[in-house]
Amino acid sequence: MKMKRRDLLKGMAGGLALAVLDAPGKSEARTIQALPPEALGILYDSTLCVGCNACMAACKEANHMPVESGSAEQIWDNPIDLSAKTLNIIKKYENGTAATKDVETDGYAFIKRQCLHCVDPSCVTACPVSALTKDKENGIVSYDKDVCIGCRYCQIACPYHIPKFEWDVAYPEIVKCQLCSHLIEQGGISACCSVCPTGASLFGRVEDLIEEARRRLQMTPGKTYAFPVSSMDSGKTHNFTAPKYIRHIYGQEELGGTQVMYLSAVPFENFGLDAFPKESFVSMSSGIQYAIYKGMVYPLVVLAALMFMVKKNKHGETPDANPPAPRQDQALLTQRGEDNE
């Protein structure tokens, strides 16, 4: 009996140690998500954006979002960040004299912030009740208020600070961009891209967008090229001189990749877009969770062992009174009743 208990404890400790040591790399917890076949997304090119905010107005209209204003009258829509009333925002980076566009020192640049529709979204993994789901075909991450319990774990989990919560509503919802999936269903594209006059916000299949982004990174700065407007297959183009891009497509690989991607001429950290590793935090934590529980097998084994030990010890210190088979002696116990010391 003594031996057995010690063995079991060793086993438990070993299991825990294992869970801690082998966690990140080699867990087969869940396959790292791949880009869905018909993945849709946006390529936002900061160098093409003129900061007209047409996309913000169109977003509000398409999603019936209220005006959000710093002034008391609430006439002008001028939100300072994403919020429960703003799904999409154009923010400005400024440095020094802010004289030249798309220059890091003494310059300025625009950035569009919205849900990036991650390939392996933290928010979806975090949500206990599957209120956030990723579409298997087009990869859009959408929200179902009818199941959400409002725990806000998605807000903790999202590495891009995207989901927002209606703090001042009695029965609040989580709010974030859903890539105008209601418009896409009807054959349209997201509102922000359809109104963007310059093609800075460009809608399309993620694969095509990546190809387009690669083409732009190949361009010779100063030369003139045609840039598609609205969507990859709209047929509309504008001619611009190519800027001096940062040679990186933000979102192509960050944390497993995103379906909304960025090009820019100033480093992405200036926009609050962190330099993330390729592996998502999701795979890290669910890997550990999986290593510990191995699909609930470990807990059941431990539970059986615990029941065995509890029964022994509740019966005082007479190990010979019980046959050591853990499961079969339940009936025996019930007949003997309990003898609390």
Place this chain on the structure above:
Amino acid sequence: MSDAKPLGGRILTPTFLVCLLVIGVAGYYTYKRFLLGIGAVANLNDGFPWGLWISYDVVVGSAFACGGYVMALMVYVFNGGRFHPLVRPALLASMFGYSLAGVSVLVDIGRYFNVYNLYLPWQINLHSVMLEVALCITTYVFVMWLEFAPAFVEKWKLKKFGAVLDKVVFVLIALGVLLPTMHQSSLGTMMLMAGYKLSPLWHTSTLPLLFLFTALFMGFAMVIFEGTLSGRVYRLEDETHLLAKIGKIIAYLIGVYLILRLQNIFVRGAMPEAFSGSFLGYMFLLENALLLGGMFILAYPGYRHSPRLLFIAAVLVLCGGALFRFNTYIIGYNPGTGWKYFPSIGEQMITYGLIALEIAGYMLFVKFFPVFSAGHKSAAPIPVKE
């Protein structure tokens, strides 16, 4: 049958009345929260979606409520029969602690009518750590009330129910050991998802193990804390010899924990951050200094057999463990976009109200139901000296 007896005595003690007052104030804020939304009473915001309610009521509070868990582990798994008198009081405190953590979650979550989705097999998300924590904690609360039920059986002489309970009680106890082991470590796993938002001083894949350790030694420390206090208040027989033994276990646990903790920080190269003189660096040092202080006292037999030093050590351990958990959930969390958070008065009042409810409920139960086994010298409670 256990040899525990109800303490009896006056209900409306001054402490009890103070608790009622605090509960009343908290009730007002809770009403306001449900009427006008969370933002109307709390300083929570999109940068800090979790605040005092989650970090204290659930994360720290449930560790404070691990007394029942660790005593069951000691008595039934490690066969420490001599600790048996401590089991039921610890279980009672845990039962209240966890139940009220559950209540606070209902105050905290926004769409409370949807909670049933946590129990719909086709709706749940098995990859979510939050799901596991939620299911484990709700089951555990249920298990604890059943585990405590023998006290009701003895009080009201529910023979039939008692017989049924006797047959399954070993399952309950086993669950009572398994479930906290699972969700206490998962409370650590939960913050792994915070990624870069959590300072490297706390963001480590060892978090689950660290959370399990803190749950264990905080649970033991709480047994000492409660044992000492109720011994004074209700003039129970001196249990210092038993509590000192628990103190020794705590010393060992903290020893192992600190090795793990510091080695992990060292290996990941976060040590310079700890000594950088930054606020977070100091919080890290403080957290571990408190634990080290507690461990130091408890490591020496001469110290831990003094009721006073034993109590002080328990308080140090509770503070250190609590700070580690606060640091992981709030203080070391930085959403990076200029967000600030400090709990508002209303938010704090709701938390104080829950603590008051816990204390009042505990006081009521020990008087009505057979909880304490130790013979008591006087039925009338006297105020604590310290």
